[in-house]
Amino acid sequence: MKHRKATSESTIATLRRLLGLMRRQTPWLLGGAALSLLSTLAGIGLMAVSGRFITAMALAGLSDAAINYYTPAALIRLFAILRTGGRYAERLVTHEATLRALSGVRIWLFERLVPLAPARLGALRSAQLFARLRADVDALEQAYLAILVPVAVAILASLVVWATMLAYLPVLAAAVGILMLFAGALVPAWIVRAGARPGADVVAADEALRALAMDGVLGRAELALYGAEAAHAEHMRRLTRTQQSARRRVDRLQAIGGASVTLAMQWTVVAALALGIPALRSGALRGPDLAMLVLLGQAGFEALSSLPDAWAQLGSTLASARRIFALADTEPALRDPVAPAMPPSGNDLCLRDVRLRYHDTGPWVLDGIDLDLPAGRHLALVGASGAGKSSLVHALTRLYPHQGSITLGGTALEALSGEAVRARIAVVDQRPYLFHASLRDNLLLARPEASDEDLNAAITQARLDDCVSRLPQGLDTHLGEDGARVSGGEARRIAIARALLADAPILVLDEPTEGLDATTAAALYQALAQAMRGRSVLLITHRLGGLSALVDEIVELAHGRVVDRRAPVSGHRPAQQPSTN
C-alpha cells in the first residue's frame, strides 16, 4: 500500500516535471487541448440536439402544434461546423504544440548530456541501450498527443455530459456516473496493474530477441562452423513464442479496455431508458428530453473511447520519462571550475604521479604516471592493449577526472575550463565517430570557418584525396549512418584531417595506422610527419613499427605505469626480422 502510494506520487512528480519541460509552450498546449475539448463537445452536442429536435418535430407533427424549428436547426448547423473546423484546428494546434515542445525537450536533454559524455554515458556506447534511449525520447513525443490531451478531454467532456444529465434527471446522472467511472477509471486502473507484468515481459523479451538477432548476424560464421545454427534458430523461436504470449496478454487487456467503454455506453442507453421512462410518465421529464438523454449517453462516451489506449501508454511513457530524467540527473564525472584560470601561454605538458580509474572501486588504469611532453616534442606511447594508453588521453582532454598533477604550460589542468584544454589538444580517436552528414560537414566540425582551400589542404595532408575522388559527390557525399560509406582506414584519415583543421599545438594520435594495409599506412606516415612539424605529438600505439622514425622518444606503458623510456634506434626493426639489405 505504502509502496503504491510512493509510485503514484512519483507518477505525479514525473508528469509535473515533464510538463515543466514543456512550460514554454503552454499557450499552444492549452490551446490544443481546448480545441480538442470543443470539437468533442460539439460532436456530442450535435447528436443530443438532433435527438431532441426530431422528437419535438415528431410530437409537433402529430399534434399539429406550432414549433420553433429555427433555433435547433441552427444549433445543429453550428455544432456541425464547430465539430468539423474544430477537429482540423485541433490537429494542427496539437501537432504544432508537440513539435515545439519536443524540440525544446531534445535541446534540454542534449544540454544535460554534454557534460556527461563519455564518462557517464555508457548508454551511448552500447547499441542496445542507445536504441532504448532513442525509443524513450520518441515516447515523450506521445506524452502530450496520446496521453495528456485525451485524458484531459475525457475528464472535462464527461463532466459536461454528466452535469447535463444531472440537470435533467439526477438519478440517471448517478447511474451514468458509476458507469463512467467503471469504464474510464476502474477498468483502466485494473488493466494498468494487470498489465504491468506482461508489459515488462514484452520489454524483456524484445530486448533478449534483439540481442539474439544481433548474435545471429555478427556471429553467423561461428554458428555455422560450430554447427549451432539449428540450436540458435530454435532459441529464437522459443523466445519469439515467449514474446508473443506476453504480447497476447497485453493485447487482450487492451481489448478489454476498449470493449468496456462500448459496454458502458450501451448500458448507459439502457439506464437512460429504464430511468427515463418512469420520469416521463410522472411528468418529470418531457419526451424530447428523454430522446436527448439517450443520445447524449450514447455520444457522450466518445470522449472516453481514447482513454484505454492512453492508459495503456501511460505506464511505458512514464518509464521512458523516468529513465531519461535519471540519465539527465546523473552527476557529471567532472565539472569545470567556477572561475577558470586564464589559458597559459605555453604548451608544455607535465604529468606527475597521475592516477585514473573508471569506477570508485575499480582497478587503477593509470597508476602513477610521470611524463613530460615539452612543446614541439614527439613522444610515442607504446604498450599492450589495456596498459592505459587511451585512459591517458581521457585524462589529458578532461573527459575523465584524474588524481595527481597534470599541468599545461605550468597551469594545473583542473584550474582550466575543459574547452580551453581541448582547444590545445587535437585527438585522432581510435574509433572516430563520423556524423550522419556530408563529408564536408564532418570536417567543418573541427573548424567551421574553414574555406574549401583549407579543407582540400587538410584532405591532401591526410591522404584522403583518393577517397574523396571515389565518393560520388566528392566532399558533399553523405557519409550515412555512422560513416557506413567509408572504410575503417578512411574514417581514421577523416579524423586526421579533422585534427589538422583543428590546428591545435598538441596532437594526440591513438593507433593511427591500425587496420590500414602497409601501403596506405606508409603513405600516411609521410602525411603525419608533415602534420607533426611544429606541434607536440603524443603517438599512441601497441605496435610502433615504422612510426618510430617520427618520434623523439619512446615511452613504454604497462599496467598503468611507465616501465621504459628509450630513444628510437634509427633503423630500428623488430628482432626476428631478417635484414633486407
Add this chain to the structure above:
Amino acid sequence: MTTTPSPMAWLRAQARPQRRLLFAGVALGATQALLLCIGAWLVARILAHAILDRSGLRMFWPALAALAGIAVLRFIMTLAQRRLTFEAGARVSIQVRNALETQLRRRGTQQSSGELVTRLVDGIDALAPYYSRYLPQLAFAALVPALLLLAVLPADPWSALILFVTAPLIPVFMILAGRAAQQASQRRWDRLKRLGERFMDALGGLTTLRLLRAVEREQAQLAVAGEAYRRETMAVLRVAFLSALVLEFFATVSIAVVAVLIGFRLLWGTLGFEQGLFVLLLAPEFYLPLRVLGAQRHQRMDAASAAEDLVAWLQKPHATDPVATRMTHAPRSMAPVAMRFEHVAFGLDERMILQDIDFSVAAGESITLVGASGCGKSTLLDLVMGFGQPDSGRIRIDGNDLEASDIADWRARIAWVPQRPHVFQGSLRDNLLLAAPDADTQAIARAVQAAVLGPVIKRLPLGLDTPLGERGRGLSGGECQRLALARAWLRDASLLLLDEPTQHLDTTTAQAVDKALERLAAGRTVLRVAHRLEAIDDRDTVLVMAHGRIVERGTAGGLREAGGVFADLLAADLAA
C-alpha cells in the same frame, strides 16, 4: 526470379497464409454491425412507444434486457475478434522472422551491418499491427457501412440516399485530394523520423563534439533544425490533415442533414418517428469505421517503411544455396586433411573476387596466405568453410568434391580463428562451449591455458561465469582473439584456419600464443592468413595473392630473394 515486389504487394502477400484468421475476425466484426442494427432498432422502438404511446416501463423490460444482453454479446465478440486478428499479426511476424533467419543462414558470412539488422528486427514488430489492426479495419470500413446502408434503406430511403451519396464521396475525395495528402503524410512521417535521427546522431557523437569544441554550435544547429523541421512539417500537415477534414466534414454534415431532413418529414408526417430515430442512431456509426481507419493509418506507414527494408534485404542474392544434407556421409576423421583447389573462381554481386585459384595443401602441411587487404584471402577461407561455393572449378578434400559432401560433417573437422571473433551473449564458459558442447572442466582448463586466457579470467569478476554483454563488452580485441583461440583448441579439429591470430596482441602474449599455436598445429593441416609479413618464418610455405589470384608460391626466404610481389609487400611492411 528476383524481381523485387513493391513493399505494399509484399505486405499483402504475407497476409495470404493467415487469411482464414483474418476472415474470421472480419466476420465477427460484421456480425457485430448486425447486432448494432438490432440494438438501434430496439432503442428506437422503445423510445417511440414510450414517448408517443406513453407505455409503462413494464412493457419494455424484455426489450431492455435484450439490449443489455446485446451489449454483453458485443463485448465478448470484440475480445474474440481481437484475439483472432492478433493471432494473424503474430503469425505473420513469426513467418517473417523465420524468413529472415533462413536468409541469414544462406548469406553465411557475407558482411551485413549489425545496425541494419537491428532495424530489420525492430521492423518485424512494426508489421504485426498492420495485420492485427489495420487490415481488419480496412475490411470494416468497406463492410460495416454497406450493412448499415441495407438496414437504413427500408426504414428511410431518403436518408439511405444521403448516406449512400456521401459515403463513396469520402473515399473518392480522399483519392483525389488524398493522393497528395497521402504523399504529404508519408513525407511528414519521414521528416519526424529524420529529426529524431539527427538528434540521436548528435548524442552518439557527443564525445567527438566535445573534443572538437563543437558542442555549442551543434546545439544551435539542433535548435535551428528543429525549428526548420517544425515549419516544414506544419506546412505538410496543413495539407495532410485536409483528408481528415474532408472525412470529418462529410461525416458531420451528413449527420446534420439527415437529422434536419428527418425532423421536417416528421413534422409533415411523411415519416414514422420510430424509423427516424433508428436512422439517427445509426448515422454516426456509419462513418465510424472510416474514422478509425484514418486514425490507424500510421500503422500502415510503419509497416510499409519496415517492409521496404525487409523486402530489399530478403530478396538480396546470396552466396550459398540452402545447405541441404548432401550424399556422402564420411565418418568424422581426425586425420589431417589434404586439400586441393582446382581452378576455383568466385564472384559476388557481379564482382569477381577469386579467379583461377589453383593450389594444394598436403595433409599436415602448413601454408601461409599473404596479400594486400581486399585481395581475397578471407574469401578463400570462407570457401574452405563452405560459406559459398565456387562459380567454377572445385575444392577437393582428401580427393572428394566439397560440394558433394556433407557440409556439417566437413565443418566439424575445422577449427577457425577469425580476425574479429564474435562474442555471444552469455558467460565466457558458454562462449567456449560453443565450439565443443561436451567439453569437460579439464578440457576447458587446457584450452584456457593454451590460449593464455588465464589472466583475463582472473580479471573478470565472476571468472569463467562472467556474463559477456553485447559484442563482448568487457573484452578487448586481443582478448576476443584469445577466446577464439581457446575455442579452436577445444575443437580439436583436423584443419586449422587462422586469420592473423596474433594481430591485437602485445609482444609477450603474442609469443605465448604463437608457442601454443605451434603445439596446436602439430599433426594438423594449417591454412594461415598473415597481415604482418615480418613475422613469417623463412622456411614457411607462402602463397602470395593479388587481385583475387595467386601470383607467387614458395618459401618465404626464397620469395624474398626472388624480388617479386612478396618482396615488395615485405618492403612496404618494413617501411611501415
